[in-house]
Amino acid sequence: MANVISTPGAPPPVGRYPHARRVGDLLFLSGIGPRSPVDNSIPGNVVGPDGALVAYDIEAQTRSVFANVRAVLEASGARWEDLVDVTVYLTDMARDFAAYNAIWAEYFPEVAAAPCRTTLGITALPTPIAIELKCVAAAPSRFVGE
Known part of the structure; x- marks a missing residue:
């Protein structure tokens, strides 16, 4: 059974897909x-x-994308700390990696966490953005729809 999550707290998708989908103990x-x-x-x-x-x-874009991910997680009943796996897409790795990586370290100061x-x-990317995140989070029973 899969639950679909959409929230006005994040920008609308640019296509016909939900912000997230919960499947079993995972949130995609x-x-x-x-x-x-x-x-x-x-x-x-x-x-x-x-x-x-x-x-x-x-x-600015990195901080904004992190805020949007957090909004989707919260709409799903999850927290920032529930993130398990993140794929990051940068349109200019040579120019942007160091700045994005420094902000990542602010948001995740403990490597173990x-x-x-x-x-x-x-x-x-499909719109004129420089960064996009694809995330998987743990979905414990406290999530919406349980």
């Missing part, structure tokens, strides 16, 4: 980016007069 989050749940804007993006992306702030992590450099 769809890819989540840094867009604002309030107005769908992308924190730190600077666009030119023609609407093209001119610059972005990986620190941090989730497993894989970070991939990719060429693009």
Whole structure:
């Protein structure tokens, strides 16, 4: 049996999929980016007069994507500490890894309490964002729907 989770506390998905799905003792989050749940804007993006992306702030986007992941976890009855595995997609690994990694260390100061992590450099994401997270969390019986 699987429970579908959606929340107004995170930006709407860019396709036909839920924010998360609970299956047994696991919670699977769809890819989540840094867009604002309030107005769908992308924190730190600077666009030119023609609407093209001119610059972005990986620190602002990293903090925003972490907030969006936390919102989905909380809507699912989970906590940040329940994260087990995180796949991170960066559109510019050479430019952004150090800043993103430093913020990761702020959010997960204890290695023993941090989730497993894989970070991939990719060429693009479906919207003009620089980072996206795909997460798996533990789903103990305190979760919604139990």
